[in-house]
Amino acid sequence: MPTAKLANSLRVAYADEGRGTPVLLLHGYCGSRRYWDDVLPALSARFRVIAPDCRGHGETEATGGSYAMEQLAEDAVQLLDELGVDRAFVLGHSMGGYAALALSERYEDRLLGLGLLHSTTFPDDGAGKAGREKVAKRVAEEGIAGHINDLIPKLFAPEHRESMPEKLRTALDIGYGTSPLGAIGGALGMKERPDRRFVLERLSVPALLLAGEADAVIAPEKRFPVSRADISAVELARCGHMGMMEAPEAFAEAIVSFVRSNGEEG
Template sequence: MPSIMSADRLKIAYSDEGQGIPVVLLHGYCGDRHYFDEAVPMLSWRFRVIAPDCRGHGESGATEGAYPMERLAQDVVDLLDELKIERAFVFGHSMGGYAALAFAEKHPERLLGFGLLHSTTYPDDEAGKAGREKVAKRVAEEGIKGHIDDLIPKLFAPDHRTTMPEKLAFAREIGYRTSPQGAIGGALGMKDRPDRLHVLKEAQVPVLLLAGEADAVIAPEKRFPANGPHITPLTLAQAGHMGMLEKPLAFAQTIVEFVDRSMEAKDKSRDV
């Protein structure tokens, strides 16, 4: 599996498939690039699809302490620099969406567009912050397994928790491979993330907001926090927080159509 060294000399593993318009897929907390295994073939026949493992997750290295979303965004910048990609579409699932927002805020000139997949611009409230601290403490004391066993079922639509046992098992196995430092760092980094609603409102590129109809993690009132001509809000029917696993075809089609529309609009504006 290819990898690069980040600016702070950490191994970042990634996959790189297809040719054409660059599309970056950022996985969520205690996941890795394999979350997108079913979606990537449906995307890579049209685009160049790059899917890194976040630091502390998958085959990437881990560091101690909190992982600020700005740090995760910089890892993506480092990867794009290494691959000599000037601009890309960046789509982030859950925690990956928080990193995509940080990327959009700090490096807007590197974007063709971006998307929040089962994610939000809002920061944690006080109860949410306390929950992150509790997770970090539990993983430090007990290891990763108990946390993953509790977490994974919550990520799927209620019906799918019994009808998709193989998908839950797949997500659990990925979660078990997350390093304890990665689980702790991700939790503490999400706890401290700021409100980035302004990034969504002020974006100068197309934005996709994809929500799961039955998502038990992102509340309905937090799924579409802004609107505007540059924002495409879509709901994935019969999906929870894991659209790429629960509804991979619809998930991939949504991204294909969004990228196509975005590039068509860009071409038209250039002709005017």
């Protein structure tokens, strides 16, 4: 896979496949660009798909400290700059959605559209913030494996933990590849993120909100915070937090439909 050294000196690994309308995919916490493996063929057959490993995840360099969502957004914009892409559909899964919202707030002129995939505009509540602190402390003291073993099964719908053992194993393997610095930085950065519902309310480009019916991470009342004609809301039946693995055909079709309805197919 190619790598790029960004203007901020971060070395980023990424996939860049297909031609036509640019679609930037930002993966979730303790994931990597491999999260998109099951949907990338369908997407790259129609569009130019750029899928980086975020800071401290996959094969991208890890740095210390908290990874503010604004920092992850800046990394994404600098990668687009490096690849000569002026505007793109920016779609983020979970933590990647939080970064996409931060990008939208500061760089809306770089967007063709926004996608929140199993993500939300809402910040962590008090219990959520305490949980992030606990994760950061645990990873610092014990390493990554125990945290990943606890985290990943919860991302799949209960029925899929039994019926999709290979996909669960893949997600675990991807998680084990996360740098401890990346897991700590991501947890602390998500803890600090603000409420960005206003970004979605004021957005001047179309948006896709995609949720899983059985998602145990994003509560039902937080999945579709804004309703408007140019906001597409899609719920994947019997799906948890990992639609790209649990229901790849429906997941890819939702993205293809959204991009084709609001852009030009390559």
